[in-house]
Amino acid sequence: MMISARNLHWVSGKKTILRNVSLDVQPGEFLGIVGPNGSGKSSLLALLAGLRAPASGEIMLEGVPLNRLSRRSLAQRLALVEQQADTSEQISGRQAVELGRTPYLSALAPWSSHHHEVVQNALCDVGMDALAERRWHTLSGGEKQRLHIARALAQQPRLLLLDEPTNHLDIGHQLALLDLVKRKPMTVVAALHDLSHAAMFCDRLAVMDHGELVALGPPGQILTEGLLRRIFNVQAEIEPARHGSGLNIRYLRPDTNAPCVLSNVQMAV
Incomplete structure (x- = not known):
């Protein structure tokens, strides 16, 4: 199932959370959404799932505007696993x-x-x-x-949306879960924190930063030392994995003498 977003904007209160986000997810593709905390990953997934309506822009599911589908019809086509979900029942x-x-x-x-x-x-x-x-x-x-x-x-579902699906899972279950959804005959869009897992399982990565889509493409082209330094504020050494797909990402210890930049981080949800 193909899903497309065109020029998505979303505002919470007076704060713009997503700005001009456009992308196409192809049928059967595993698209990973990565970015720092607060970059807009969860908000983008909520819009793609129809839980929130964009302030402007449009989402199309196989060429049909998302807002024209009933909740029942939508639930027969896509499923969402949210980052925080529980029940008292x-x-x-x-x-x-x-x-x-x-x-x-x-x-x-x-x-x-x-x-x-x-x-x-x-x-x-x-x-x-x-x-x-x-x-x-x-x-x-x-x-x-x-x-x-x-x-x-x-x-x-023919489209599975996952928001940090490996939360609370040990490493064995993290890998088993991502391998499971990778093998299923459906389109998958997942917000992921672990860049090594994203490189191992995703066909393409969408990089979010301050509510904007700043990079989109195959992991080997997107995950560069320069991008990790610019977007995630980390130093890393990256090389192709020896066995199978993926990348070996080796993070370097932070420079403790570097000036503090945390106060300049802009938050989006």
Whole structure:
């Protein structure tokens, strides 16, 4: 599924959060959105998911304006896993994943064995089938995160939007999750913090800074020592990975004698 953004602006209060963001995400592509904290990554995902309306600009889903689609129709096409999501409801892990089938249920289309099979497959995909009957409040942060991913997979979306999906996960589950969504037959747009993971799994990277899209292209072309120094304010040495795709990024210790620049950081959410 293709999604396109044209000249997106978004304002919160009197502050401009996103400025003139345009991009096309091709069917089956894994696009990573990277940038410093507060650069606008989460805001861009919220607009692409239809949770917020841009102040100006347009989002097209396979050529159809996003705002012309009903919530039900949209939920049958795309799924979003937010950075902070929780519930106080007394539900089990399985019931949380079953919520992903809601867009397909109606009086004429009640719960069936097909829905149960889809949910079970999603639980198995994220390795949570053995813990599916546990109550939500007894699960760890990482286990809840894996269930959020399973709920999104249970929607059977053609477009999956992920906001920092590896939060709370140990390194093994981080790699397994990104490999899982990489192998799924769908388009993926994910905001990622770990640049090494972004280089390993993403087809292209969109670099955000101060609410603007400042670079877009393959990881090997985008992630340069100059860009990391300019956008992330870090010194690094970068070389191609010896095995498979990806880059080896070796960060250098900060220069403790350098002047403090944190007070000059502009924040966007």
